[in-house]
Amino acid sequence: MARRDQWIFSDEEVLHTPSVAAGLSASDELRDRIRGVNWLLRIGVTARVRSDSLYNACLYFHRFYMRKSLQQHDVEQTALTCLFLACKAQDAMKHVTQLAALAVFKHRSDTAKAQGRAMRDKEPMHIKDEPDVVRLQENMLSCEITLLRTLTFDLAVRQPFPLIVDAARSLQLKRFDVVMMHAVLNDSMRSNIALSYPPLVVALVAFTLPSAVADEAYLSGTYRDINWQDQRWLGAFGVDVSADVSDGHDNGDQALQPGKRSRSVSGDGDATANNSKRMKGESGSGHTNVHSSQEVKADYTDRPNDANNNAPSHTPTHTHAHHLLMDTRDAIIRFAMIFRYLDRDVRARQQANKGRIAALLSCFPKRHDSVWAEDEILGSF
């Protein structure tokens, strides 16, 4: 049976993937992964796939290539199959024909555009019986089994987005702040940070980064006023920031409050509140936190290169919050690694934000033995 933490990889593992072992350079691998995720998102968004399924699909994709090489498994086909499987696992099935037809259609329209001619076909579903589509469809179905096997049939994913929504609500942030965070989260799918950090850290990246990359005009005053240096904002994520110092064995026991917002369905009051909301069909930004903070805590402690293993022995007095922020800093850096593969105008925008990103990073403690060369990465885009 699959272990819970089999999907959190150490820095070492992330740097030595099967593709790298088979001779691909790390930067080529990153480029290919980004290409795959871009393709997945492009087809997914056109097919109106829900964002939770998109997130899971991207994660399946990144996990798959921790065990298989890019050289042996076609990126686009794998991306498409991840999308197909994620929709199915989230109870929001998209038919294989629809996705395959859409993919072939997009390819043809790209080619047509490149050659400056008009598309012959008007609708993706008009070409569904053509050999190209049928072949892709068959390939996707056989890839589905390989994918499932590689993922050891472990399909449940803990999502960071509900954590963000809860935190934003408790800090009374505005809707647009959350939209910006969601946008950062979407972009983060191109990076592989979710392979290294639990959902909480991914959520922290998405929560903090808008302050450095979003147009200030879009952000609420409440959000802009958050002092990132003062760890108190972490309280919104259920992290206990009252204790300044804990003992060296940072097992997270006292560091995370057992979910102040964890919505146990078993609790009468909670269930009632949730029910009444659902029954009235109230929508809006209300999201049910799929997993309680207790689990987040457990998950976090499971991280292989957690404080216990990596922290230098002469600094035994860091709090859990401190470690979280060190990870967040590393994760932001790794997120920034994807910038130089983005389109030129996006890259130019991020270039302009370099100073703000550096300023945000300086608010967070730095891991001494971080393998991610901050200055080099920030300088590269």
Place this chain on the structure above:
Amino acid sequence: MEQLNTAIMKRYSKERKVGEGTYASVYQGHCVETGRMVAIKKIKIGQFKDGLDMSAIREVKFLQELKHENVIEMLDVFSAKQNLNLVLEFLTTDLELIIKDRSLIFRPGDIKSWMAMTLRGVDWCHRNFILHRDLKPNNLLINDKGILKVADFGLARDVADPGMKMTCQVITRWYRPPELLFGARAYSSAVDIWSVGCIFAELLLRTPYLPGENDIEQLNTIFRALGTPKESEWPGHTSLPSYIKFQDYPKQPLEDLFSAAGNDAIELLGKCLHYNPHERISAGSALRLPYFSNQPKPTPPPLLPKPLKELEPRALPPDAVTGQGNNKRKADGEQDHKPDLRKVARKIDFQ
């Protein structure tokens, strides 16, 4: 990964077939190493246009997550050729067979014990934000030590975001709550609790409590038994998508039909079969009701009545080809292996 998969596959032997459905066959087998008896559910793939059946995906996904004494345990998963195999713990009987076995006599403590185990299993699912959506005696399996386990997660799903639409065609009709029958597309763990209430009533009566012949008749059956709900009792139900007005049946005290049950049992039953889903009790709170702490104590599982005859090959519910709305057939499938009901079930009702 391939080696791992092969290693897992070699760990089990497949022996006789014990069940067959459109989407899976179930075999009895052994773990070669330990000799432990297992059930191997072989999912047929390549038959469906859309690859692996959605029920199989749901089952794998949720059983990977759920580990609890009162939830069926998935020991392993492997794929062989183009088949997916779930290795499940082998369970000898189910609650439906026990209820139907007229030679068995239920003591109050026995019923309490089954109810407590059911609610613990359901509570665990709900705590993990999973709705079962097909609770019925036939899906409550029981092992040789008398331990009851919630099984068949082919219709389960995550508790959705509020306002997200889900299909209302879930849960076998007799155990389906009124909000689903009225077409509610947003619902909660309360749907499972209604089913638990129906199961409780069935344990007390030894016959299905609310056997409606079709969806309309189901509502009629419910209202005849429990009274037609008033707006005050269940606010908002008249605006549900498929709401229709029913005859005004008076409320009958549950004590009248369940005359042998104590007040504490009636309390539990009433709270599970509460019309307003927002106020229906949760599994966790139900377990804290006096019924479970009062005398008589729940019977220890090994001492519970069990049927003398072996578990018969169990007809699996046939499965739909597509994921959407595939649940109606589940209720229909129910009739397929209850041939005595088929005739009445096909009768068209002009309510």
